[in-house]
Amino acid sequence: MAKETIMVLDTTMRDGEQTPGVAFSADEKLKIARKLDELGVDIIEAGAPMTSPGERKAIKSIANEGLDAEICSYVRGKKSDVDIALDCDVDSVHLVVPTSDLHLKKKLKMTREELKKITVETVRYALDHNLIVELSAEDSTRTDREFLREIFQLGIDEGAQRVCACDTVSMMMPEQIQDLFSYLSKNVKVPLATHCHDDFGVGTANTIAAVRGGAKEVHVTVNGLGERAGNTALEEVVLALTKFYDYKTNLNLEGLYGISRLVENAAGLPVPPTKAVVGDNAFSHEAGIHTHGVLAQPSTYEPVAPEMVGQKRRLVFGKHVGSHAIRSELKKRGLKPTEEQVKEIFRRVKELGDRGKLVTDAEWSTIADEVMGRSLEKIIELEELTVTSGNKITPTASVRLKFKDMDMVEAGVGIGPVDAAINAIQKVVEEVSSIRLEEYHVDAISGGTDAVVEVVVELTDGKRVITSRGSSGDIIMASVQAMLNGVNRLLWDKKLRGS
Template sequence: MRDGEQTPGVSLEPEKKVWIARNLDALGVDVIEAGSAITSQGERDGIRAVVREGLKAEICSFARIVKSDIDYAIDCDVDSVHLVVPISDLHITQKLKKDREKVKRTAVDMVEYAKKHGLIVELSGEDASRADLDYVLDVYRAGVEAGADRLCFCDTVGVLNPERTYDIFRKLVTGVKAPVSIHCHDDFGLATANTVAALRAGASQAHVTMNGVGERAGNTSLEEVAIVLKSLYGVNTRIVLENLYPASRLVSRLMGIPVAPNKSLVGDNAFMHESGIHVHGLMANAATYEPITPETIGRKRQIMLGKHAGRSTVELALQGFGLSATGPQLDEITKRVKSLGDMGKHVTDVDLMSIADSVLGNHTVARIKLIDCTILSGNHATPTSSVKLTIDGQEVVESGVGVGPVDAALNALRRSISGVADVKLDDYRVEAITGGTDALVEVWVKMSRDGRVISARGAGPDIIMASVQAFIDGMNRLIEEKNGIVKKAAEP
């Protein structure tokens, strides 16, 4: 969490740190570096909150080779310190304005000080990948003699490559009498490759972050290392693989850092298929175009419709809704889907069902219809929404509050159907179609119910009403699978 939170613009309040820490613990990680205790009072409050959770993982604080850093860590009651010593000549002379011998003495003194106060010590060489390896070994050996429990080699600016990493770690693991960790940054996109190379060479521990978050290009991705080790090298870790995707989503949401759609394993596109050729192969055997099953990491396969979609793609998507079509009907639906795709449009589940209803003659009536939606919001008022709608012809009035007017409106809608279905909003995003203050906006939502995931959209100049439109379309699609009329109890 400490290095991940150094992502520009990210600052985690104590409750968010605790939430993430619980999920990391459930994943099975061995050590959680909860923060740097010297940073601020708020940071210390967050670290203490994580410590109080009584998690199975070892709780660690980052610390420089400065006595006050260690004192603050001790005050937070952590299990260990990640004691970082600048070890390259560039850092020693330009940042610290010192010499090698003085830095080594200080590192030894601080290791002894931390050990005297009952801390587990991981002595870490900052910018080790640009340092003299003989000096790195000298500092490490002195640290171990002083009581350091673990050592860490940091590729601080991501300049290692897998071949050099392997060679370095073969020398380290035979040259020191303590477990050695690898800490990589992804400046050249090699963090995972370098981390795996170090582990192959004998490293005992890897420093990683969920989604690869971190400063600049980020750190090594936890999910990538865990799956690469399992799938490509046959190495089992204690990581609970099916918890990876839920943890990824949580971290993304709490940090406010979206995961790139093409990010390996946890990106939106990782298990999404549009091409007809690919989907045809998937229908025969999922392994044709997927290296692992999405369920391995707690995901589900998604079929995207657009101009690349073929008959197989459309057929599979229709099957997901329990629909079947004759050959000519399937050709016509595919033609219309491609036509929307050629216009640059994303074809949602609602779009597909509208096309299918038209072609197949299934003119279903929406079970949920909006009559009215009002919003109260202001500088000193909690955003509040009131909605009036009908469910299967029965009028329902409900209200909700939220952190903003859109949130309030969607919460009111959720409450209005609570007796019919429990619907979860998985993703929400807004795109401006035109410019200006009267811009036409398009709202996209991804919603789920009982494992069924659908997407829907709404468009218009009013972002609130576009959001409400998208949400209602999605709700109608999710509850459509239930046969018969479901009544909501009348309000008193």
């Protein structure tokens, strides 16, 4: 029996952008839209055009990009909002009207009859201007069911093509959501959508429950972005529907990790390592019994193959590591350690882990090299670093690095002195390799006026992703050390591979 296809509306660039501190530029929005389209998202809610001229420009550029997805604009129950959306050349409007008595009385100061009149007029106006209309009821889960059905029916009678019930502040649990959607799906004759938030940590569960109750479309955001505790996460819903139920989506699951990283960088909000599906730890294993099991048969400790969502399996070396993982990693690198060498590497890694340290890839590799008598050559060395920063001065850094027999000099600017220094080093590195910085964070800071800061960076050369650490009383030097330690590690490994 063929699986039923569930439509996906992504609202990362509208509801997701309502995350405090998140604001996408027009260029970032266009990049995200292209990636979402490539992923196979059916409907892209590109933004709320009444927000600003910049928002309208961004939405219009997406609408005119020639994407396969339906490009949608958020509007309120106002003809003026529809006019602004029309100026953005969108295909559809997500027309949202509050329906709960709480919202009507306290926010809109409006009666139910007044809301019905506005809803009918706005739906008709949008349809008369050849827009697809998806009518959403805000705060549906605190709305009288019969009135909710009536509002939807009024929109449908005018010609609205889809309707959506919103659990705006997560006021229902999964069994309640499923019951509500079972009722609605029997009483509306157009596709029914679900829009859930994660205030109680059940956004994904509620969305799936709504689908099981009859919803044909899900509203989601990449990485679960959204105000308060966020919206339902796209990556969690589409994978769960595919893995556990007789549903499918039009999305290419292998692109989930890629879109997650793109949105993470644009939003400036790091994805927690423990985030389901796309977090760095989602397919990472450290505990000895787990690494032993996953090496013997991946399904022992992995619900799906990491490649299914564009991820890679990673064995982490720390206080819980087992000797099987160490042997496996050394073998993968073409090394043939003795039993005594394995034991010594095992001991040193455990010792570092017991001190409460994250054992980075570069540190683990250095331990292995030392124990096996392979000295790491510093292929790139810092000769000089100058940083200028201050009030009304653009932070600028200049570096002189020694690469083989050459002195290489570059300068960089940034939003701060650390950013400027890293940008300067990145310019030099780009001249000799394809290594780029993927992630930066401060791992630890000791107390006191003589505090030591530890910086951990994640670097990639396109084939491998490694972590590296730098420590110093100066955060700029700690950052530079972390970068150069990682770059040297990748270049050294590449030299050993002969590639």
